[in-house]
Amino acid sequence: MGGAGPHAAEALSALLDAQLAAADEQVVRAHLAGCPACAAELRQVEMARSWVRGLPPVDPPFGFYERLLDTPRRRRWAAASLAAAAAASVAFMGVLPAREAPVKPAVATLIRTHAVTASVDGDPVSQLATAGVPVSFRP
Amino acid sequence: MKALVGAAALAVIVGGAAAGPVAADSETALDQARRSAQASSFSGVVDVVWRDGKVMRERQLTVKAAGGVLLFGGPTPLMALDQARLVHEDAAWDVLWPAAFARLSRPDSGTKYEQRVSVGPKMLGYDTIIVDIRRGERVRERLYVEQFFGLLLRREQFDDRGRIQRSVGFRELRIDAAAPPLPRPVSTATRALRSVAVDELHGAYSAPVVLGDGYRRTGAFRQGDVVQVVYSDGIYDLSVFEQRGRLGSKAAPRGGRPVRIAGAKGWHYTWPGGQLILWQAGRTVYTVVADAPYDDVVGAIRTVKGSSGPSVAYRFRQACRSLVATFTDDR
Numbered sequence: 001m002g003g004a005g006p007h008a009a010e011a012l013s014a015l016l017d018a019q020l021a022a023a024d025e026q027v028v029r030a031h032l033a034g035c036p037a038c039a040a041e042l043r044q045v046e047m048a049r050s051w052v053r054g055l056p057p058v059d060p061p062f063g064f065y066e067r068l069l070d071t072p073r074r075r076r077w078a079a080a081s082l083a084a085a086a087a088a089s090v091a092f093m094g095v096l097p098a099r100e101a102p103v104k105p106a107v108a109t110l111i112r113t114h115a116v117t118a119s120v121d122g123d124p125v126s127q128l129a130t131a132g133v134p135v136s137f138r139p
Numbered sequence: 140m141k142a143l144v145g146a147a148a149l150a151v152i153v154g155g156a157a158a159g160p161v162a163a164d165s166e167t168a169l170d171q172a173r174r175s176a177q178a179s180s181f182s183g184v185v186d187v188v189w190r191d192g193k194v195m196r197e198r199q200l201t202v203k204a205a206g207g208v209l210l211f212g213g214p215t216p217l218m219a220l221d222q223a224r225l226v227h228e229d230a231a232w233d234v235l236w237p238a239a240f241a242r243l244s245r246p247d248s249g250t251k252y253e254q255r256v257s258v259g260p261k262m263l264g265y266d267t268i269i270v271d272i273r274r275g276e277r278v279r280e281r282l283y284v285e286q287f288f289g290l291l292l293r294r295e296q297f298d299d300r301g302r303i304q305r306s307v308g309f310r311e312l313r314i315d316a317a318a319p320p321l322p323r324p325v326s327t328a329t330r331a332l333r334s335v336a337v338d339e340l341h342g343a344y345s346a347p348v349v350l351g352d353g354y355r356r357t358g359a360f361r362q363g364d365v366v367q368v369v370y371s372d373g374i375y376d377l378s379v380f381e382q383r384g385r386l387g388s389k390a391a392p393r394g395g396r397p398v399r400i401a402g403a404k405g406w407h408y409t410w411p412g413g414q415l416i417l418w419q420a421g422r423t424v425y426t427v428v429a430d431a432p433y434d435d436v437v438g439a440i441r442t443v444k445g446s447s448g449p450s451v452a453y454r455f456r457q458a459c460r461s462l463v464a465t466f467t468d469d470r
Contacts, residue, residue: 034363034364035363035364036364036384037364037383037384100383100384100385100422101384101385102384102385102386102387102390103382103383103384103385103386103387103390103424104387104389104390105380105382105390105417105424105426107392107408107415107417107426110365110367110378110380110415110426110428111410111412111415111428112215112226112235113235113362113367113378113380113428114367114376114378114412114428114429114430115412115428115430116217116224116235116236117236117243117358117360117367117369117376117378118376118412118430119219119224120222120224120236120240120242120243121173121242121243121244121245121357121371121376122169122173122376123169123172123173123176123291123294124173124176124177124209124219125172125176125185125202125209125290125291125307126172126291126294126307127412127430128209128211128217128219128224129185129187129200129202129211129307130187130307130410130411130412130413130430131217131412132187132200132211132212132213132214132215132216132217133187133198133200133213133411134214134215135410135411137392137393137394137395137408137409137410
């Protein structure tokens with residue numbers, strides 16, 4: 001993944017914002033095509049953004065801001081409340097781990113990969129022979 | 140020629156063995172067998188026998204070798220072409236292990252095992268020596284090596300009770316130095332396997348330098364979303380395959396025996412070449428495939444710690460970026 005590391009997590013936001021260089025975008029999209037976990041994360045980030053953008057605008061009652069900010073004490077409380085709400089939102093959206101995509105290991109392929117790897121530095125006859133037998137697990 | 144030189148070295152060992160078992164030097168019989176299998180010309184039938192629970196299973200495969208090509212027949216033909224390894228699927232040869240990959244440097248087996256050499260029986264008309272690979276008082280593996288060429292004729296692995304757990308050996312063999320070279324594939328395709336530096340994994344995968352029971356990391360590879368970290372104790376190899384995600388309720392193949400790995404529920408399977416253990420830890424699904432005995436594998440992988448995925452700090456940072464980007468987006 002080059003600069004994006006083994007997974008594309010760092011690059012997903014940049015991809016959604018179209019801030020990646022063309023070459024980097026190509027690398028990230030190629031990774032997404034073969035990585036269900038990153039593809040799922042991209043969908044989740046996209047969905048969260050669309051929810052936030054989809055919230056209707058709310059007009060405050062007449063005189064709300066004036067009343068809120070008419071004293072220094074109220075201003076401090078307002079700023080603190082806004083900061084706390086923002087922090088809570090960030091914590092809720094970001095810190096909760098996303099549910100991982102289900103994985104079904106291709107055990108026959110993994111067995112063959114191991115046997116092939118072992119045959120390179122071990123005895124090729126006895127190691128490759130085991131890779132040539134079809135894998136079948138029977139209860 | 141290499142085979143003859145190697146055979147001469149083994150003959151020296153056997154000479155010592157005539158007066159009683161002696162320890163072999165650092166040149167292991169498996170190294171010798173590897174070189175011999177690549178340099179010799181032969182054809183035959185190989186028996187693969189393994190214990191699966193209470194049942195012994197058995198399969199035969201044809202094999203022939205000449206001119207640096209080693210070819211296995213069977214439902215999925217395999218080929219060792221010098222350093223490369225290929226599989227024949229969909230009417231084409233695919234490279235599973237590219238020749239350009241560096242060999243994995245196995246650790247010295249002498250710290251964990253002792254090798255004892257003695258004169259062996261005649262097998263299939265060829266004189267043999269026996270190499271016992273011992274750990275403590277127990278013989279873990281017995282190799283029958285042809286004396287002149289150094290070819291490994293039979294390999295047996297024993298369980299705790301001294302029973303053969305699995306074996307691979309020639310049922311039929313004809314060594315023919317004058318055999319013409321086997322044809323090499325005209326064209327091949329290469330799978331997307333690539334070697335990766337451990338640093339490149341960014342801590343998102345578990346790849347400690349050592350596992351339990353003396354297994355040392357010898358390499359790391361990546362194919363798609365699967366990372367393979369390879370370990371060896373000098374005799375046996377162990378691959379830890381890691382995939383980010385969760386193990387689905389029906390993802391484990393049927394026929395597995397339940398096991399617990401570092402507190403996590405997993406499944407153990409026996410395959411013709413050894414063991415397979417599958418479990419989930421943290422946000423990673425682990426599949427360990429090894430040719431070592433079961434107890435060794437469990438002892439090694441107890442130290443595998445599940446990767447919990449991106450840290451809380453990382454996710455917090457990402458969430459902040461995402462939030463800021465949402466409110467500052469001018470699209």
